[in-house]
Amino acid sequence: MAELSLADELMCSICLEPFKVPVTTPCGHNFCGSCLDETWAVQGAPYLCPQCRAEYQTRPQLHKNTVLCAVVEQFLQAELARVAIPDDWTPPDRAAAPSATSQVACDHCLKAAAIKTCLVCMASFCQEHLRPHLDSPAFRDHPLQPPVPDLLNRKCPQHNRLRDLFCPEHSECICHICLVEHKTCSPVSLSQASADLEAKLKHKLTIMYSQINGASRALEDVRARQQDMRDAAQRKMEQLRQEYLEMKALIDASEASSTRKVKEEEKRVSSKFDNIYQILLKKKSEIQTVKEEIELALTKGDEFEFLEKAAKLQGVSTKSVYVPKVELNHELIRGICQSTTDLKYELKRYVKQPQKPEEPTVSGDATEHGAAPTHKPSRPVKKIVKEEKKAKKLPSTFTSPSKTFTFGASEVLEDLKQTGLEFKATTSQPNSDSLKAKVLETFLAKSRPELLAFS
Structure with a gap:
């Protein structure tokens, strides 16, 4: 294992x-x-x-x-x-940010390209319309930055300010006013947060790549193990088929043997009946002949001729027809039938007996790469092996009134080999006198040619 x-x-x-x-x-x-x-x-x-x-x-x-x-x-x-990752594979880089100057238009004239975005006015301006922010002291406190595309999405819906910070604890972009609500957090700039998350996603992508490779290997291993299981099951089924074929052959041979014994007994008794029939036929013919001669003598008119014929016929004796008692050897037939019946009931009882399935022992290979079964073999493994060996050493034994059969994992076939062909009932032992009487009765029931064999 x-x-x-x-x-x-x-x-x-x-x-x-x-x-x-x-x-x-x-x-x-x-x-x-x-x-x-x-x-x-x-x-x-x-x-x-x-x-x-x-x-x-x-x-x-x-x-x-x-x-x-x-x-x-x-x-x-x-x-x-x-995990072995191919040398030529690297996580994909994040796409570069689009050029702001080529996409952001001035919010004042809606024609020229914006060059700056005011974080207070929340608007982007071209060179011409940015001049008040550069020349007038009133706009001196308005921070400017490179043009920001899609300002509406960048605005904080609560404070109407540009969200230029990221809170890792809440995973959301915030504005400077939102810092009051995030006192216990550690917000960072959007660029730093983007760099950190990019590194984390690349690392996660590497892990997922290795997991995909492991899943592919696990899929192949499961299919290979499934095929091995099918092959093992096919081999076991073929082995079972051969065992049952052999048992069927033994049972067929046993049936043929029992049938042959009954046929031999039938032939023996039938030959006796044939002999009796021939004797009775001959006797009938003789009586018929005497009857015809008597009838013929009674038609004789001459007294001398009648007396001479009648005196001879009067001395002819005829006996009544006697049919001797001839029948099958019922002890032999009963023994054969009883042995067959005992074997049938023992086989039925063994087949219908609920058998406890063995605990499935799953090897370590069967649980590799996520393919573990729902029920694993309890450890230690050595204990299971000892229990299996102990179970194999204790076959089940069934005893009938006339025969004892022993069945284990493969003892049914062996028992059929040893006892199935014979069908000899081991009945309870009678005393010596009754046994001698039965032997003598069976011996005297044989025909004359059979008795001469013992002369």
Whole structure:
């Protein structure tokens, strides 16, 4: 049995993914906390362990397995580090910002290209209409910046100011007045926030690329393992077919043997009836001849001739017809039928007997890359192997009044080989006198040619 890999050990058997906030049941199995909560919420009492089916009448109080959580986190980091990414692949760069001077028009004349945007006036101006902001002291406090496209979307809907800051805690763009509401946050400029998020997205894209590669390998592995399972099942079915064919052949041979014995007995008795028939036919013919001669003698008119003929016929004796008792050897027939009936009932009882299925033993390969089954074999593995060996050493035994059959995993076929062809009923042993009487009765029932064989 293949050992389970570390990836399989750190995988939840419910969601088939690495543990997320793992918890441990009293029976020692680990699951994602959310997965187990959903399972037990649907299942209700009694609560069963999804892996070993252990029952709990009251819902156990489960706590986060911090050690296992740390192991899973380190394993995932190590897996990410060892994922082979092609050298020629790099995360795509973010598209460059469009040229503002070629797209932003002056909000005053709506014709010339704007060169600056006033953050107070919330408008963009060309060279000509920007002159008041440059010459008049009244606009000295109006900050100017390169032209900003789509000012309506950049405005803060609450304060009508340009949103030029980003709050990482709330993941939103804010204006300077919004800083009052974000005192505990750490807002940064839009350029810095864009650079940070770009780096994070590239790192996430790398992780997703490795996950896609792992999923592709897992898909191939699942299909390959599915084909191996099908091949193994086909081999087992072919083996079963051969076993049943052999058992059918043994049963057919047993039927032929029993039928042959009955036919031989039938032939023996039938030959006796043929002999009796011929004797009776001859006797009838002789009586018929005497009858005709008597009738002929009674027609004689001459007394001398009649007396001479009648005296001879008077001395001819005839006896009544006697048919001897001839029948089948009922002990033999009964034994054959009883053996067949016993075998039939024992086979029926064995076939109808509910057999406990063996616990599925899943190898470590079967749970690789997210393909773990819902029920994993409980550890240690050596204990399961010992239990299987112990179960194989204890075949089931069935005893009937006239015969004892032993059936195990493959003992049905062996039992048919040893006892199925014979159909000899081992009845309870009679005493010595009755046994001798039965043997003598069977011996005397044989025909004369058969008896001469023992002379």
